[in-house]
Amino acid sequence: MKAILLSTVLVFFLWSCSKNKSEDAPEGILPKGEMINILVDLHLAESKVSERKESVSDKVALFNAYASHIYEQHNTDSTQYKNSHDYYMQSLDDMKEIYGTVTDSLQSLRDEFEKNDRKQPKKNEKPNSKIKKS
Numbered sequence: 001m002k003a004i005l006l007s008t009v010l011v012f013f014l015w016s017c018s019k020n021k022s023e024d025a026p027e028g029i030l031p032k033g034e035m036i037n038i039l040v041d042l043h044l045a046e047s048k049v050s051e052r053k054e055s056v057s058d059k060v061a062l063f064n065a066y067a068s069h070i071y072e073q074h075n076t077d078s079t080q081y082k083n084s085h086d087y088y089m090q091s092l093d094d095m096k097e098i099y100g101t102v103t104d105s106l107q108s109l110r111d112e113f114e115k116n117d118r119k120q121p122k123k124n125e126k127p128n129s130k131i132k133k134s
Contacts, residue, residue, distance in 0.1 A: 025087065026087070028080060028083060028084075029080075029083065029084045029087050030076060030080060030081065030084040032088070032094070032097070032098055034074060034076075035084055035085070035088060035098055036098055036101045036102055036105065037074060038070060038071070038074050038076070038081060039098065039099070039102045040102055040105045040106060040109075041070045041073070041074075042066075042067060042070060043102065043106060044106075044109075045063060045066035045067065045070060046063060048066070049062050049063045049066065
């Protein structure tokens, strides 16, 4: 009898450990896809703010304003974002997956920007200056 009870408990324990966390996300936790989109936007905002020549306190205030706007765009708020971030941080595999996608997305955006930037003539360059005249 003890062996059956112990086996049953062990099976339920292993089953509960193997369940995918994203399927069990509590109410109020943002889905992974939405977390990825928000994180991409937050990293872009952080990059934009860091390039400015202002005091640290001004940069923090500006970033916070950007962050509030980003949360609003994604129909969430800082509390739900923080709770979701904390939730996904409990699983290293989930956070690796999320940040892997964030990194890939940012790299794609950078590649696209550089590709488009190469097509634009430089400020002091005439549009046809690269064409050799015969």
